Amino acid sequence: MLDMRRMQLLRAVVTSGSVTAAARNLGYTPSAVSQQMATLEKEAGITLLERSGRGVRPTDAGRLLTEYAALIGRQVAEAETALADLRAGRTGRVVVRYFATVGATLLAPALAELRGEHPGIQVDLRLTGSDDPLPEVREGRADVALVVRPRGGAFVDGVRFVHLLDDTYRAVLPKGHRLASKRVLDLSDLAEEPWVASEWPGPCLDAILTACGAAGFSPDFAVESEDYATAQGFVAAGLGVSLVPVTGLAGHHPAVVVRKVRNPEPVRAIYAAVRGPGPDPIALRGLLDALRRAATP
Template identity: 35%
Template sequence: MLDVRRLRLLRELSLRGTIAAVAEALAFTPSAVSQQLSVLEREAGVPLLERTGRRVTLTPAGRNLVRHAEAVLERLEQAAAELVDARHGLAGPLRIGTFPTATRAIVPAALTVLARRHPGLEPMVSEIDPAGVADALRAGELDVALIHEYDFVPLPAEPGLAAEPLCSEQMYLASPGTPSGGEETNIARWKDAPWITATPGTLCHAMTVRACEAAGFTPRVRHQVDEFATVLALVAAGQGVAMVPHLGLADLPPAVTLTRLPIRRRTKIAYRGGAGGHPAVAAIAEALRAAVPDGLGEGR
């Protein structure tokens, strides 16, 4: 009989690429991961890994077993959901990942709704860039998370995960000057301006760069800042222009002009495949939908 815990290790190796990365993500030692995978090979009766020096790759049999592991893990999530549903009431920790603007604009109201409807649940919120959510969910560090994507940066399909739309918001070009509430503009108008972007490796940074490239230029980046309130303060100080989503405009300085862009950011609720029917996941999803601020569109 194949051990589910070892199947999870094999799945993580297929996604992360190295035994060291799997060990770090799941709080094991590399030697422990290697030993467990060796045991899984003996259980399977065929080679699952090819070792070349320090590198390890999956054999065709290993890749095929990973596909079955995905289905097994999803069914286990569904089984866990049904067991919880059979009990009376929801209780215990609920680990929620979110990004900063949603933490401020959506999550507090959602937690108020959740506490009223399910006082036994203990929500635990952690801020995390959407780019890191998939690994955290698969590793069991989070139960549910808010993620976002942009028109120019769609999220890739992630093995073992599922997501449902929450809301959609307008993107703006923030520039120094008196507010005008102008109509949509061509980004190329700002090709010679200094730009303020998020830090490299984030979806927000990739969105700005790709949107500018689609307009025919590469942005000349002066500052790299993740917090939108600080970004807007720098814009007001004449330090450059930036792209900011609607939820990032709470602390808008008076000396900033906003111009609508033909770009939207969409927020989704992500969880492990098969966990959508878990009562706790369904409860926070319902609370999040109830907490979406007025003026935001559907997340599709």
């Protein structure tokens, strides 16, 4: 196998025109350079240099290796520059998994900030469906996943959770509903109402059911909905009342009213799940910082 350092030394000899000149330029002794060239010729299995007057010139094989040595040198320099940019956070790649309602309200402003501060960082975004994104984070296929989980939830091996936001729920009522005139509702005010389910089974629905349980009732879901916009449409049609998180109310239906809820106030906790325990690469750390700022009112 050819030694890359000896190839670079061959390049210096060919460029300098002699072993003596190359040795002088590099701070070596001529005998040391000659020994390295002899070893490189044994590795190559062919003569690389031939005498020319007081100096040397490359054979065809020597010229070939010299050209490759120059190419390798450029590639190594490029690699060193790329590594320096990566270490400094000027470049990099972050793979992000997120759910729909945090896309516009939380992730978009964070990415805009990240792009402004680190334009060389590439972000790979993918919307999560029903699949749990935590295995992707644990196995290194994703750098961060935005998830909803209970406060103080169970430990997940290989994953660290960074709290971003407590997303409170609001009551959504049809205009003209008997409770629409109240500015703030007790959750128990909705106990006898038919409900439009705004969440699929999982941590978001669990937050609603837990709050309703604390208020002394279980909601009677008359209609199930796949998303918050559809749920509001069902509410507007008079099919029931619903709870929708603030991040899902960026543009609410004109035929509904939105009211605060208390005793208790339902809330879902949003976290950034990252591979633990760290330290985080600069690109990921920059995104987490931007997410925290986007989540701050």
